[in-house]
Amino acid sequence: MSGKEYLEQMETAVRVKLLNPDSIYFGLEGHKRLARECGFALNDFDEKDRDEILHSSYSRIYIIGCNLKPLMDASQWMRIMRSQIKA
Numbered sequence: 001m002s003g004k005e006y007l008e009q010m011e012t013a014v015r016v017k018l019l020n021p022d023s024i025y026f027g028l029e030g031h032k033r034l035a036r037e038c039g040f041a042l043n044d045f046d047e048k049d050r051d052e053i054l055h056s057s058y059s060r061i062y063i064i065g066c067n068l069k070p071l072m073d074a075s076q077w078m079r080i081m082r083s084q085i086k087a
Contacts, residue, residue: 003049007060010038014065028071031062035077039084054081 014034017025025034038057042050058074072080
């Protein structure tokens with residue numbers, strides 16, 4: 001799977017999860033959980049795809065997933081994602 005394919009599939013997958021009060025991704029802690037999980041997934045990609053996902057995921061996954069009402073800014077999102085990348 002390429003980085004582009006990952007972004008497309010995640011866009012669809014999170015749309016209803018970030019806004020559903022019964023979801024593990026609801027609220028600020030849930031949004032942070034999603035960022036950690038997306039960050040950990042970066043370990044499965046080569047550097048080019050990892051960079052594409054890292055730099056596009058805030059707008060393509062997170063902002064769309066929370067219906068344009070983010071609880072985190074882009075720097076928080078990326079910091080959390082980067083913290084999950086294995087050195």
